[in-house]
Amino acid sequence: MILQQVARLLAEILGEGEEGITEETAFTPEYGIQPIDAAALVIAVEKKFHLTVYDDEAACFATVGDVVRYIEASQGDK
């Protein structure tokens, strides 16, 4: 469920459909994702899920799955 929502956010940023986005989708040019897109996703996630993502944490996100797990863990802490 969170994956779907993150995928939707990323798809909006990329201006593409969310179908091909999975947990394994990496924030690399091979997947058509530039560093600026990843930064935009971090901002969008903070807004959507009412979270603060620190930049040292964001620096460790390599895939969509990492972001999903981060959100899940943050919700678990609440």
Add this chain to the structure above:
Amino acid sequence: MGPTQWDKESEHLAEVYRDICRELLRRESEVKAYKETILETKQSIWEEGDHTWEYGDTDAAVDVKQSMDVLKQENRKVKIARHQLNKLERLKQSPYFGRIDFMEKGFLNTEKIYIGITSFFNEEGDILIYDWRAPVSGIFYDFELGPASYQCLDGLIEGTVSLKRQYRITEGRLDYMLDTSIKIDDELLQEVLSKNTDEKMRNIVTTIQKEQNRIIRDENHQLLMVQGVAGSGKTSVALHRVAYLMYQGLSSKLASNNIAILSPSSLFAQYISNVLPELGEDHVATLAFEDICHQISGRDLPAAQTRNQFFEKLITCTGNQKELMKSSMEFKASHTFVTMLNRLVIHYERKLIPFRDVYYNHRQIFGGYLLKAQLLKRDTRTPVAIRLKQTEAMILQKVREENKTRITALERFMDQYPEHTYESKEFARMLSIRENRALLFHIHEFTEIDYAALYHKIFHDRALFYILAKGLELPGNIEEIRRRSDERLSHKTSQYEDALAIAFLKIKMAGCNSYKNIKQVIVDEAQDYYPIHFEILNALFPKAKYTVLGDVNQTIEKQASLTFYEDVQRILEKKTSALLTLSKSFRCTNEIIAFSTKFIDRSIKQECFSRHGISPEIIAGGTQDDLDQQLAAFIQTLTEQGFKSVCILCKSLKGSAELHGRIKDSLDMDIILMDDMFARELSGIFITPIYLAKGLEFDAVMIYDVDDTHYRSVDDRKLLYIASTRALHRLALFYTGKPSRFLSGGGQEDAL
């Protein structure tokens, strides 16, 4: 003429059987009702629930959570009821196996106590069957007719046993009953032992011996060590002890996840997996030492040699290489090296951590010296890796405080260039994330420990090696060990003992919480463990109680004596400990035991249960082809005689594979090469190296290539003992050329 004892017992059995069937029906309808509730709950979730709620829709989430809780509860009830059903099904087959008539001192009535694998009460609440682990059941295993006693919560209960009876009941029918006036080792045990072995280990509740019972029921010692000869039932006893402790644990909360059984291989784990479920207990997961090490340091050391690869290499190599391998293992698994590793942990935090100044937002936020001083000031009982992570968290806290200012500065900078195509907020965030990534990389250079590199440094940095070894006694070839270790670790390859040492180092430096629920540790085949194994166990399970079982005569490529148990006691540091012995072998025939004792230290007492069979045979072949043919013919005869598990034992896996290649097509039956990945039931014809057959048993065993090239050293002699004592009924040894010097009984061994 009145009813006979047989009639009375048959009638009693019929009554108990009826009660069990009634209880079974009741439990089945209970399970049915629970299942219906589950189905209804699932339907209501489906019909009323909203499956696509968005984040923040708390009402829908609460409804679903409540329904899920109901489901969880009902599932738990089904699980418990099923567990009871399984027990009842087993009871229905054979409700009990023993009876004692016991009159308690000061009372006038004699109580008939029927003993089975689990307790059973009738609808009126009368106990019809006592669990074999109940305090009173101890009398059945410990006493003959006459005065007897047992310990229970109220203290010592004394009385008199006037009858002791054993039964064999199959499918609810009384097949056999026998009044025993002495011990449980006569007819019934004879019958059990003369059977062929099963594919998996079976329970021994009906034939537990007094000395075995003492071990099973011991609750006085935090460390219980058992030296037991081959075939004395060490593993069985260990598993029955687990079942007993779980039964006792009903009041002290010892559940299956509080127990760790360390087994030598996955095949062995598979072999013993039936015993606890047969006894009506949950399966207790068995751990292999390697799995523990892999879990702890697998990522630090991906290409470590496995224990079986180590044995294979050691067994197949010769001369200097063998000597170096053995001495390297002995040194790195020794108390001396453990001391060096402990010294390294202290030395590392004082001298080796490469602390650096930390800069953020164009200014220094921490100095390296300050960070070091703060680390040393923190509580040293906390492992250093955790303290380093605390240091990292402290730095990041400061960075996060400054982060807003930094982003604002970056945004302002971006605003100076209005022609750029990106949103300045996103671009500034991207730059900030990038800066943080670089900063983390810099911080991790001193807050993260590269265990493999640190371990390598011990051998690579000669000066450091001797600083750590100061005042310790080192082996004569220590420089050779150090240089070879340095070379191997430079090529990112490591020996089995390196994997152990790195696991130990990592536990000491980073701690390990994975096993904190373990309260009882069972170590089987302990004789093959070195001091570092027990140091690792002690570090992982410091508060657990231990049962350590072994046989110093069954070591592989190492020598051990009874002082081994003193080392175990010293390392595990338990307040109360005892060493008990099992000296009677039940597995093999008298003839096989008599033959195998020529391979061992005769100072250790070895008796055997009186069971006779065919004497071991020694078969010579003129050539290898001739020997292979004789072996195939021998197997053919054995299978015709109805032996179901037959095993050919070679010295190495390489030898086993070669033999398998030569003879696999010479018989109509499948011959299976058992390597360390094999984990199936032990029925059929197998070829395997001796070290993989440890702890297992077969109806017939053939040891191949028992010539004076393959078996000539003191370690080879022990291998022959291990191999011979795997056989229940038949043993044969095959050789070409000159027979091993040990076959004649005497034989001076070579050093290696």
